[in-house]
Amino acid sequence: MARAGEGVSVTAEFTVQPAHQGAPGLAHGGVLATALDETLGSLNWLLRTIAVTGRLETDFVRPVPVDTVLHLDARITAVHGRKIYSTATGRIGGPEGPVAVRADALFIEVKVDHFIDNGRPAEIRAAMSDPDQVRRARAFEVNP
Numbered sequence: 001m002a003r004a005g006e007g008v009s010v011t012a013e014f015t016v017q018p019a020h021q022g023a024p025g026l027a028h029g030g031v032l033a034t035a036l037d038e039t040l041g042s043l044n045w046l047l048r049t050i051a052v053t054g055r056l057e058t059d060f061v062r063p064v065p066v067d068t069v070l071h072l073d074a075r076i077t078a079v080h081g082r083k084i085y086s087t088a089t090g091r092i093g094g095p096e097g098p099v100a101v102r103a104d105a106l107f108i109e110v111k112v113d114h115f116i117d118n119g120r121p122a123e124i125r126a127a128m129s130d131p132d133q134v135r136r137a138r139a140f141e142v143n144p
């Protein structure tokens with residue numbers, strides 16, 4: 001779950017499950033990168049922009065044990081043309097706890113055609129016949 005914050009920012013929590021293990025009892029780095037990517041990606045909705053991750057640079061600062069709640073905080077740092085720069089931290093032991101992971105990202109704005117042209121037809125058809133998805137995609141296509 002993500003909540004809008006001050007400026008263009010969001011906070012979110014992610015609980016590390018046993019299925020997310022890499023080393024015994026510890027979160028896999030790829031899963032932590034995914035949690036960062038998802039949180040950073042939700043910022044683009046606040047800009048009402050459809051964008052995909054172009055670059056995600058991740059620092060793994062502390063090991064994150066299974067059952068830990070990762071407190072994520074992400075914000076947009078700059079927008080230049082189609083490029084959206086953002087940064088995120090994941091803290092453990094509480095929202096003010098030590099930083100365990102952080103990431104800097106570059107998202108690139110795309111047209112809805114990016115998904116229609118490249119996605120697997122079955123899933124695209126399913127998305128296009130879902131009125132909620134269509135409404136959401138159209139909302140981005142007209143000038144909001």
Ligand SMILES: CCCCCCCC/C=C\CCCCCCCC(=O)SCCNC(=O)CCNC(=O)[C@H](O)C(C)(C)COP(=O)(O)OP(=O)(O)OC[C@H]1O[C@@H](n2cnc3c(N)ncnc32)[C@H](O)[C@@H]1OP(=O)(O)O
Nearest residue numbers: 041050051052053054055083108110115127128133134137
């Ligand atoms: C009717 C309903 C139907 C369907 C509904 C669907 C609705 C969907 C809605 C919402 C979905 C939201 C989904 C969020 C998902 C969460 C996040 C992810 O996990 S995304 C998955 C992982 N990422 C990818 O798969 C990207 C794969 N890459 C690409 O497709 C291309 O490389 C892309 C689009 C990123 C860029 O390609 P170009 O040809 O469009 O653009 P160029 O001209 O190359 O780049 C533009 C600028 O960006 C810089 N740039 C591009 N990639 C860069 C990079 N990796 N590092 C640094 N700069 C980069 C370039 O240098 C250029 O900069 P200069 O304008 O010249 O200053």
